[in-house]
Amino acid sequence: MFDASILLSALLNGLTTGAVYALIALGLTLIYGVLHIINFAHGASLMMALYGVYALKERWGIDPYVALPIMVPAMFVLGYAMQRIVINRASHGKDENILLVTLGLSIVMENFALLFFKSDTRTIETAYTLTTVAIGPEAAQVMVSLPKLVAFAGALVVSALLIVILQRTDLGRAIRAVAKEKQGARLMGIDVEHVYAMCFGLGLACLGAAACFLLPAYYVNPQVGNGFVLVAFTVVVLGGMGSFAGALLGGLLIGVVESFGGLFLGESLGQVGIFVIFIGVLLLRPEGFFGAKT
C-alpha cells in the first residue's frame, strides 16, 4: 500500500523527532527519579526556552546552535531558582501540593508568554532550515532534514553527558544517594535541598538544549509546551519513571509511533495513538518497561 521509501522516510522522521522527545523526557525523568515529583511546568519551561532561542536569534542574530552555551546555563539557573524559591517552599512535604504548584507555574508562564508575544506562531529563518541530507544506498535514498539530524545527534550527546554526570561526578553520587535514601543522605552531610535544586536545574538545562535543537525545524507559540508535555509524560511513563535508558528508547519509540500514526491516520488523529499508549501503559504497567517493579 505504501512505497518502501515512504515507510523508511517516516521511520527516519519519527526517529529524529523522537530524539528530541527523548531529550525533553530526560529532564522530566531526572526530576521524577530524584524528587519523586511530577514537574507539570515542564512543557511551559520548554516554551520559555524556545522563546529564549527565538529572541536571541531575532534580536541579536545569534544562531540557535551558537545559543547553546547561553540557553543551557540560563535554563539551569531558572530551574534551580524555581525549585529553591517556589516549589520547595510551597510543597509542605506533600506531593499533591507540588503537582498543584507546578500546574500554577505552567499557567503563569504560558499566559505571560501570551501577554508579551501574543498568540502568533513564530519561526526563525536559518541558512540550514530547509537543507536536507540524503541517507542510504543509491537505490533507496531517503531525504532527512539537516536540523533534525543535528537534533538527533545532539540528543544522544546530551543523554551521554547526563549519564556521565550521574555516574562519574560527586554531584552525581549525591543525586543518586538522595534518590535512594533522602534521610540517610542528609545524615551523611549532603545538602538535600541543594541536590533537589541541582536536579531541577539539570532537568531544565536539558530543555535549554532541546530548544536550541528544536527551533530551526520547528515553531514556537505560547501553547507549544502543551503538546510536548503529554508526549514527554508518555515517554517517561513508557520508559519507566526515573530511567534514562527508558526515556531514550521511549522517546524514539513514541516518535516513530507518531510518525506512522500520522502516515496512516492523518496528522491530528495520529496524535491519539500517543495518548492511547499513554493511558494503556499507565493502567497496565505504570512502572514502565525499564522501571523497577515496586
Next chain:
Amino acid sequence: MTQVRKDIFSIALFVWIVAAIPFFTHSGVVLNFVMMALFACLIAQAWNVLGGFGGQFSFGHALFFGIGAYFQAIAQLSWGWSPWLALPAAMLMAALVGAWVGALSFRYGLKGSYFALVTLAFAEVFRIVCLSVPFTGAGVGLMLPLKESVGNMQFGSRAGFVWLMLGLVTLALCVTAYLRNSRFGAYLQAVRDNEDAARAVGVNPFHVKTWATVLSGGLMGSAGAFYVQVFQYIDPAIGFGSHTSVEALVGAIVGGMGTLWGPILGALALHVLADVTRNLFGQMPGINMIIYGSVLIVIVMFLPRGIAGLASYTPKSWRRND
C-alpha cells in the same frame, strides 16, 4: 443545630438570596455577572466532590464538561430532543463517562499524580477525536439555532438563566451536603484520609471512588449542557480545553477542599478578582489565567486549607503554626 440542619438551612438561605436578585435589578451586566459567577461555583463544586471529598485530583475535568456540552447540542440538533430532556440526559451521559474513567483508573490503582495525568490524557483524547469526526462538527463546532422560548430553554432575559443555574448549583450543594452527612460521604473521606485503614474496616475504596467520579462527572456535565444553552455554541477547544479544568480546580482549592461553602467562596473570589483586573487593565490576553495561576501558587504556599480554612484559625492556632 445538628450539622444536617445547619447545611440545609444555609443552602436554603443562599438560594433565597440569589433567587431574589433578578427581582431587584434588570441590568444585563449584573445578571450576566451573577450567572457566570454561579457557573464558576458549579464547576468548582463539581471538582470538589471528587477532589476535595475523595482526594483524587483530576486535571482533566473538562472531559465531563465537554461530554455534557456536546450531548446537549447533538441531542437537539441531530435527534430533535427538547433541551429540558437533553439536560438530565447530558448529565447522565457525563456521569456514565465518569463511571467508565473512574472504574478504569481505580481498577488499576492509579492515584495521586498518575490519576491527574490520566484524566488530562482522557480529556485530550476526546478533544482530538472531536476535532476529527464529522458528527461533532469537527473543528467548526456545533451551533444551536436561536429560538427564544422557555420550552427551548432559551430565555429572553438573563434572569431565566440565573434561576436555571441556581437550580444546578443547589443540586451540587445538596450533593456536597449529602457527602458531609451520609455514610457514603464518611466512607469517601475515610478513603481519602487513609485508604488502607478504610479498607481494613470494610470499605471498598474502588467502589467509593468510582461513585464519587460519577457524581462529580454528572455535575460537571450539567455545567457543559448549561454552557451550550447560554452561548449556543461549542467547539473542541471550549469543550475539552484545559482552562475549564483549571478554573474548576483552582476555585475549589482556593476556597477550601472538602468543605460545603469553600468552593463557592473560592469561585466567587476568583470571579470578582478576574472582573476587577479586567476593568483595571482592559482586555489583555491571558491576564485572567495569570491571576488564577498566581493565586493557586500563593494559596498552596500560605493557605493550604483555602479561604474556608481561615475560619478555623484561632489566635492560638496562628501562634502554633509559626
